[in-house]
Amino acid sequence: MTENKITYAIEAADLNLYYGETLAVRDIDMQIEKQKITAMIGPSGCGKSTVLRAFNRMNDLIPSAHATGSVLYHGKDIYDEDVDPVEVRRRIGMVFQKPNPFPKSIFDNVAWGAQINGYQGNMDELVEESLRDAALWDEVKDKLDKSGLSLSGGQQQRLCIARTIAVKPDIILMDEPASALDPIATLKIEDLMHELAKEFTIIVVTHNMQQAARVSDFTAFFNLGEDHAGVLEEYDVTSNIFTNPKKKTTEDYITGRFG
């Protein structure tokens, strides 16, 4: 293993993803920079979310899904036989499109993940710290024993982020984290992503190109290939993608000519 390779947070090589017999995403090669925000954009159904989920083996939960090729994390292919998906997921966390707090108290929502993962430090501190990092502390500090479901949508999503960072992952995968939220809540999430990027590597799937332009350092543009499988059309520094795309389809997409 060369030093060079480990400079990336995670990298996919020749990654093909299938649902049953259907090839959903084809030949993905991409390297994700550490402590940067990488945005994945593209038209609906082109497999962005599928690729995102492939990064922490969430696709395992769909019985028909399987993958070929490799996803290297710390030099190790996470699809190797001997890799434990649970181990992968505790290091590569995930925030979902719709806020999905557990039907537990706010405190337990944050503490639960850390607890099962054998956190040995002071739980109160960890919860406070995580909630602060998720910019939620001030809003909930007086009602930590209230149900997580009692919060507003934006608060719930930040709670889900707090819950994710409480297990101290390397990488946070975000699947359209703000699509269900109003503009103000969205802005808050975006600010939060900037903050989090100081500590974590973030990969975010978004439909919102302004958002991608605003928050990300790198952007990957996915598109549907001719065989109806998703392909990685172009992957570059965000400013290049938006100002100087190399491909015609990328330009068409970001200027709103299709999609």
Add this chain to the structure above:
Amino acid sequence: MKTNKLILTLFVLIVASLALAACGGSAESIAAPQTEDEVAEPQTVAEESAEEASAEEMHEGMLPMVDPTALSGDVVSAGSSTVFPLAEVMAERFLDEGFAGQVTIDSIGSGGGFERFCETGETDVSNASRPIKDSEVESCGALGRTPIEFRVGTDALAVVVSKENDFLSDVTLEELAAIFSTAEKWSDVNAEWPAEDILRYIPGTDSGTFDYFVEEVFDKDEAPILGASNTQLSEDDNVLVQGITGSPYAIGFFGYAYYAENAERLNIAAIDGIEASAETVDAATYPLARPLYIYSDASIMQEKPQVAAYINFCLTYVNEEIVEVGYFPANPAVLEAAQQAWLEAMGQ
């Protein structure tokens, strides 16, 4: 009312003529069931002699011959689960011989049977494994019913032990009383018996069998048998069989039929030296023989010829079937009394 009387008279005439033609086969058939050979000709007689026959020609104390094919309507009966198998056989034969109506029998216990007969007046016939109680007669009175008792057979109680038991083959009533009450160990009753705990298996306290046993052995006092230790009760005799076969020191009692079916696993004890058999039960020397009854009411029998005929049929043929069911025939004198009761109920 008038038409009813007319029908009744006609009916009596027909059956009387049949009885005549059959040369009183019924009375003998009680003693000797194999009388079929003699009854080949009645159907021809029945057709031509209906008008000629008259009630006077009937023999005294003899039931008229039943022709089920001439009858229709329903016979609704309910009551004792002990009598049920016997009633079932009789009803089935009644239907087999051409009864065009419907017979139903509900097995709901003697008490339930009397409730439907005396309290709600739903049934025509009540099956019982115990005599009717005064209070039940009273409520029957309120409905305008006077229960008439017909004895149809006898169920001997078998006192049984497991095949593994090698010491008990004969027991006196006094010993029985001790075994089922105060005695703790077998040796308490008889010094020759082992010093092992007695395990008792008896029918449920609501059953006629229990009542009868208490009446005969404890003179109606239930306290001793209920106070006995190691006493297991079950309402289901098959369940008792299971229990008694489980230990050489177990003892129990129940209807003879359950012993007969499990004779390879159980030993029956003679009571006061008398073994249960057709003769001893018939001669009423076997001490634990329990009567089985059916009840009805004169006005029902007169209004519904099919009910009268059904009871008549039971009384006439019960002894041909009862052994097969697992019970003992009632004493001829007793059966004759029942037949007399039938005749009286029908106004003869």
Add this chain to the structure above:
Amino acid sequence: MTQIKEKEGFADNLPQRHRSGGFWSRLFQISTGVGIVALIALLLNITNSAFGYVATENKIDPETLAINGIPLEQLHPIDLTYILEQNVSAGFFRAQNNEKPFEERTREEIYDLVIERVVEPEAAATWSLFDSLVHKDKINAEVAEKYPNAELSFQSWINGSFLLSPQSADPERAGVRTAVLGSLWVVTITLLFAFPMGVGAAIYLEEYAGDKWFNRLIQTNINNLAGVPSIIYGILGLAIFVRGMEPITSGAFLGPVDPTTANGRTILSAGLTLGLLILPLVIINAQEAIRAVPGSLRQASFGLGATKWQTIWHHVLPNAIPGILTGTILAVSRALGETAPLVVVGASTFITFDPTSPFSKFTTLPIQIYQWTSRPQDEFRNIAAAAIIVLLIILLSLNVVAVYLRNRYSQKI
């Protein structure tokens, strides 16, 4: 290869977590296994009695019935009729002749009748399926010793004539026809009453009822009714349906009936009683199913301008139907297997005619089964087992229908 460093502050507990995960998952599997094994043990217990060797002895040896050296099976119909006349009761002979004169009957018909009523093959001894399969030699020896005249044959107690014959006091002739028809009639009435009523109540409680004391009372009450012993429903059914509503349950309201025999102890009363019994079960299950339908669906429907009922009918119910069906299967299974309340309501123990309307007298399979298991003779236990298998087959077919419906609706969503 680079070793991934353990995360700061977190114990390396994963192997242990996987161990306990594996342990519990095995435990869950074992539990499921135990459930299945219990079922199999039960079924084997039943099957064991429903099949097996039977030693059949003839009451009268056919050879003794030969006339002038001509064996029974070759006798002329007239001779057969004569044999019959000599050996059965006069009443039976007469009834048979009335039904169809012997002169008009074929030789086979008379011969069958002679075999059934005169030769009268009877089970002298029966063996369980297990013994029949494992100890065949022992059985052969036993038969040779104890029943020298008997013929040993393997018998399925559940067979065509068992299904088609009405009851009988003779276990060899007895069948479940009346009981099966009675059970089907009763359970149909039960279903017709309890399903709409139960689902309606569940909809009311989940979709309409606010958190008012009265609605809370209804809820508590329904949960409570689920635990009332079935025999108490029998007492209630007796009071309400058999006695209180007799003009309706006896069919008298439809036209004149024979007042001396018609009463409220009918299929309708029994069906309604069992309906009351399973109603809470249907309601509770339906409520859970309705509650599991996501609120977003309702909002979507309201958002399109649908009324409350339209929302329920088009969106909530179709989504809840699999759960509702589960509850209904369980409830109907229970109704089919009930004994005690029907005894009180008045199922007949002996009845030989088929039920033809909701106002008929009836019996049901469990009543038959209960009655047969308490008889002393072994053969009754054999036919009880056969009747249980019939009941299970009915249940399974009901299940198949429900599962089919359940899967069909599940796939739609």
Add this chain to the structure above:
Amino acid sequence: MQNSIDLRKKRRWGETLIQASLFIAGAFSILTTVGIVYELGKEAMNFFAQVSLWEYFTGADWNPQIDQFGIWALLNATLMTTFIAMLVALPIGLSISLYLSEYASHRARRTLKPILEVLAGIPTVVYGYFALTFMTPLLRGIFGRDVVDIYNTASAGIVIGILIIPMVSSMSEDALSAVPRALRAAAYGLGATKLETAVKVVLPAAISGIMAAFIVAISRAIGETMIVAVAAGAGSNFTFNPFEAAETMTGHIVRISGGDLSYDSIDYNSIFAIGLTLFFMTLSLNVISQRIVRKYREVYE
């Protein structure tokens, strides 16, 4: 004014009618209860005219033949069999439901679930004989013939447990399956194992439905009649030993109502008093469990 939009409330008669009939369906159960209490109460009055409430509720001996009317002898046996049944049915039933909903393949679930449901339809008298001829010998084999009576509450309780397993597992499985997938995804996303997801996230989220299943199951166990009638013995006995015979309340009711006793005897009347007691017992159990469920019930979305 033509073509203007009318936003005023309209009376939708169809809707009102539907709502009214649904209300009647819901309120119908109240009538049932009133009917039960009235019917039982009427006859129970006859009983309590002769037996004092004090004796009834404090006595531990039940022998109507010798005028002992202490309900505890029967009540205790009912509680014993119910408790044993719960020990069997709740863990096994819940495990099966977890296995079916979280572990088993779709196909396995589709076959196993109906098979288990068939268990619920076997007439309970069959279970009774199963207890007597299979479970009791088994227990006697394990604990010794001297320890275990031929009729005992343990074997009856275990078999009642087996009877209600399908009820618990089937209803719980429905509740577990209804938990949104997003919750499972969230748990996995945090690095939870399958077990942790199932037990710590899905199970608590489904608790309302599972409790409903438990309530129905407990109620059924209390009310179960034929199994105890056949396998638990028919003599009242106040004991805490599960290997001894003891008659339960339902067992007593069914025995008396099918027996040869006269219908106007006090023993016969007692079945109504027992029925009423049983009714109020399950009522209080339900009120308590309802409180608990209410506390745990969470609303999704």
